[in-house]
Amino acid sequence: MALKLYGLPMSTNTTRAMICLHEKEVDFELVPVNVFSAEHKQPPFLSKNPFGLIPVLEDGDLTLFESRAITAYVAEKLKETGEDLIRHKDAKEAAVVKVWTEVESHYYDPAVSPIIYEYFVAPFEGKEPDKSVIDTNVEKLKKVLDVYEGRLSSSKYLAGDFYSLADLNHVSETHYFMQTPYASLINERPHVKAWWEDISSRPAFNKVVGGMTFGQSQE
Known part of the structure; x- marks a missing residue:
C-alpha cells in the first residue's frame, strides 16, 4: 500500500515531508487538502489531525501529523533505502x-x-x-x-x-x-x-x- 500524504505543495511543512519521501525514493500519493476552503478544519480531516494542520501521513493503519515527526518516521522506517538521513549505523x-x-x-x-x-x-x-x-x-x-x-x-x-x-x-x-x-x-x-x-x-x-x-x- 502506497503511503498517503495529505497537504499542499506550496506548504513548507508538506514539502518538508515530500522531500524526505523523495530522498527515500518511495512511492506516495499526495492527497490535496483545500486549506483555502478550510477543508483542514472539517471533521474528516480533523479525524486525522485534531489540530487541523497539514500535512498528515497515512501508512496503512498508522496516521501521523507534524512534519518533523513524519520525516523522522520515514527516515527510520526506510533507513536502508536511499540516503541515510539518520546515520543509523553510527x-x-x-x-x-x-x-x-x-x-x-x-x-x-x-x-x-x-x-x-x-x-x-x-x-x-x-x-x-x-x-x-x-x-x-x-x-x-x-x-x-x-x-x-x-x-x-x-x-x-x-x-x-x-x-x-x-x-x-x-x-x-x-x-x-x-x-x-x-x-x-x-x-x-x-x-x-x-x-x-x-x-x-x-x-x-x-x-x-x-x-x-x-x-x-x-x-
Missing part, C-alpha cells in the same frame, strides 16, 4: 543529527517562519506586513546564522560531512526565505551560502520546488 553521528534537527526546530524555525509569514502570507490575506515582527526576527536569525557559519566552517553539513535530516528539515522554509529581501543574511555568510546552494540543488528538492509558488503568480 550512534555518535546519529546523536549529532538529532542535535541539529532540534536546533532547526527550536532556533531556526522560530526566527525564519515569522519573516516568511509577514512577507508572503500577510499580503495574501490582505494584511500589511508587520515590519516590527520582521525586524525582531531578522535580528534573531542573524544570531542563529552566525552559529551556523561557525559550524559549517568545519563541516560540509550541519551534523558532519554528510547530508542528513538536520539539513533536509531546513530546505522548504529557506527556499521561501531566499525570495525575501533578507536573503543577504545567508548570502553574506560564505559557508552558509555554500551549504544552502548544496542542499537546494539535490534531486529530491528539485522534484517539489515547482509547486512552491505561494504568493507568486503562476504562468
Whole structure:
C-alpha cells in the first residue's frame, strides 16, 4: 500500500515531508487538502489531525501529523533505502543529527517562519506586513546564522560531512526565505551560502520546488 500524504505543495511543512519521501525514493500519493476552503478544519480531516494542520501521513493503519515527526518516521522506517538521513549505523553521528534537527526546530524555525509569514502570507490575506515582527526576527536569525557559519566552517553539513535530516528539515522554509529581501543574511555568510546552494540543488528538492509558488503568480 502506497503511503498517503495529505497537504499542499506550496506548504513548507508538506514539502518538508515530500522531500524526505523523495530522498527515500518511495512511492506516495499526495492527497490535496483545500486549506483555502478550510477543508483542514472539517471533521474528516480533523479525524486525522485534531489540530487541523497539514500535512498528515497515512501508512496503512498508522496516521501521523507534524512534519518533523513524519520525516523522522520515514527516515527510520526506510533507513536502508536511499540516503541515510539518520546515520543509523553510527550512534555518535546519529546523536549529532538529532542535535541539529532540534536546533532547526527550536532556533531556526522560530526566527525564519515569522519573516516568511509577514512577507508572503500577510499580503495574501490582505494584511500589511508587520515590519516590527520582521525586524525582531531578522535580528534573531542573524544570531542563529552566525552559529551556523561557525559550524559549517568545519563541516560540509550541519551534523558532519554528510547530508542528513538536520539539513533536509531546513530546505522548504529557506527556499521561501531566499525570495525575501533578507536573503543577504545567508548570502553574506560564505559557508552558509555554500551549504544552502548544496542542499537546494539535490534531486529530491528539485522534484517539489515547482509547486512552491505561494504568493507568486503562476504562468
